Amino acid sequence: MSKSQPRVAAPIDAPQLSGYRLMWIFVMFDLPVTSKAESRAATKFREYLLDEGFEKSQFSVYARFCSGKEQMEAYLRRIEANLPDKGEIHILSFTDRQYENIIRFAGQTRRQARKNPDQLALF
Helix, strand or coil: CCCCCCCCCCCCCCCCCCCCCCEEEEEEEECCCCCHHHHHHHHHHHHHHHHCCCEEEECCEEEEEECCHHHHHHHHHHHHHCCCCCCEEEEEEEEHHHHCCCCEEECCEEECCCCCCCCCCCC
């Protein structure tokens, strides 16, 4: 290397943000609300999901973007620790690439695909 050529720093190894690594987690639930105690438990669970950064996608369907399978599994463990005593809860996970293919309708009108977050929020 001659003295006139500048040194180039070695690239920093950064994790690749791939649509096949990034994940979405959906929590769908049907909780009983026939008594005040059941209604409180259902409200507490919904508020818990919101506090964890989930967004309401539809009634009783909440979604959250995750940086990968490890983060998705951490959310799964925390949700499991906060489940109400009664009701049905289903949790689905999708890669970001799979999520891009979701087809949405409002009434009889096909809607555009939702825009994924512009950047990954790191905490």
